[in-house]
Amino acid sequence: MRRKSSRWIAGLAVACAAMLIAFAGSLSAAKNAAQVKPTHVDLAAEKSLGTRSAPVTLDVYSDFQCPSCRLFFLTATTPLMNDYVASGKVYLVHHDFPLPMHAHSAEAAKWANAAAEIGKFREVETALYTKQDTWGATGKIDDALDNVLTPTEMKRVRGLLDSPEVTASIQHDEDLAKAKGLSGTPSIFITHKGQTVQIPAQGATYALVKQYIDYLLTQ
Amino acid sequence: MDTTSTIPVTSARANWPRWLLLAGRLILGGVFIYAGYAKLREPWMLFAFSINSYQILPESIVSILARTLPWFELLLGVVIVSGVALRWTAAAASGLFILFSAAMLRAYVKNLSIDCGCFGYGEKLGPLRFTFEGALLALALGVTIGAFLMRRRKT
Numbered sequence: 001m002r003r004k005s006s007r008w009i010a011g012l013a014v015a016c017a018a019m020l021i022a023f024a025g026s027l028s029a030a031k032n033a034a035q036v037k038p039t040h041v042d043l044a045a046e047k048s049l050g051t052r053s054a055p056v057t058l059d060v061y062s063d064f065q066c067p068s069c070r071l072f073f074l075t076a077t078t079p080l081m082n083d084y085v086a087s088g089k090v091y092l093v094h095h096d097f098p099l100p101m102h103a104h105s106a107e108a109a110k111w112a113n114a115a116a117e118i119g120k121f122r123e124v125e126t127a128l129y130t131k132q133d134t135w136g137a138t139g140k141i142d143d144a145l146d147n148v149l150t151p152t153e154m155k156r157v158r159g160l161l162d163s164p165e166v167t168a169s170i171q172h173d174e175d176l177a178k179a180k181g182l183s184g185t186p187s188i189f190i191t192h193k194g195q196t197v198q199i200p201a202q203g204a205t206y207a208l209v210k211q212y213i214d215y216l217l218t219q
Numbered sequence: 220m221d222t223t224s225t226i227p228v229t230s231a232r233a234n235w236p237r238w239l240l241l242a243g244r245l246i247l248g249g250v251f252i253y254a255g256y257a258k259l260r261e262p263w264m265l266f267a268f269s270i271n272s273y274q275i276l277p278e279s280i281v282s283i284l285a286r287t288l289p290w291f292e293l294l295l296g297v298v299i300v301s302g303v304a305l306r307w308t309a310a311a312a313s314g315l316f317i318l319f320s321a322a323m324l325r326a327y328v329k330n331l332s333i334d335c336g337c338f339g340y341g342e343k344l345g346p347l348r349f350t351f352e353g354a355l356l357a358l359a360l361g362v363t364i365g366a367f368l369m370r371r372r373k374t
């Protein structure tokens with residue numbers, strides 16, 4: 001009888017020990033997960049909109065200080081988000097391609113990527129394009145973001161501007177652009193069923209882009 | 220004996236403008252047929268992007284032109300190859316090349332990042348394209364002048 005109860009006690013002790021080990025393991029994993037920093041791959045996802053499995057992918061290489069990029073964003077990208085991205089038909093990918101000819105575009109790209117780290121890319125992107133004239137002239141990018149970032153967020157974003165992840169994310173996009181031989185912005189690529197077509201930015205109005213996407217979706 | 224052997228040579232020499240015109244006509248017509256075909260095998264919107272990138276025409280006309288111009292080029296090419304009304308079809312081809320060249324030159328001067336759209340999608344504008352376009356314009360003008368001279372010779 002005593003032997004039987006000691007077996008029970010030993011079994012219980014082993015089970016408790018196993019539970020303790022498992023608990024400690026999960027705590028450690030959670031701690032590690034909290035310490036993982038976003039990579040440029042994560043930032044790329046933050047800079048994209050829609051579902052990756054959408055039938056059409058629209059890649060836009062953009063410079064926040066470029067007037068044509070602003071025009072394309074306001075007149076084509078924004079309605080596209082509402083009409084096609086939201087319904088899962090188009091996957092919209094933003095790529096940074098700050099041109100040396102624009103004095104503040106590299107800095108603006110840093111702000112946008114740093115904002116992506118805290119999940120605020122879309123808001124910052126919209127503010128940067130909307131207020132391009134203001135910060136483009138003064139270089140005071142943070143002033144343009146006052147309305148979309150809280151003081152705490154602003155402080156966090158400012159702290160991330162020169163982080164290795166932000167630098168790597170921009171560099172990754174620039175490398176992609178150079179590999180494609182791009183020299184100007186916006187450079188727009190539409191991919192459908194593995195076939196990619198670069199459309200001339202000067203001719204890419206929303207009406208034409210929409211007709212082309214509608215055509216692709218029927219194929 | 221000598222006389223009979225020189226007759227074909229003289230005849231061939233006398234006919235060289237005719238052969239030259241035939242060759243020019245076939246090349247010019249072939250270029251138009253290929254240009255039309257290259258655009259028709261792609262969705263018309265791609266050509267519309269190209270036309271729109273020149274920033275000359277309103278978008279409503281761009282759409283109509285993108286759908287119809289490739290068929291016109293194809294038809295013009297076939298008629299030029301056939302030789303029917305060559306003076307007028309070659310003149311029309313010359314007119315088109317003058318228009319295209321002027322549009323390209325304007326875009327180049329304005330530093331527009333455009334897609335030529337000449338033989339389908341994806342052709343960038345540059346010195347090579349201008350050289351080629353100039354050669355085609357010279358060919359079209361040559362065929363037009365040749366066709367008029369040939370007609371005058373007949374009458």
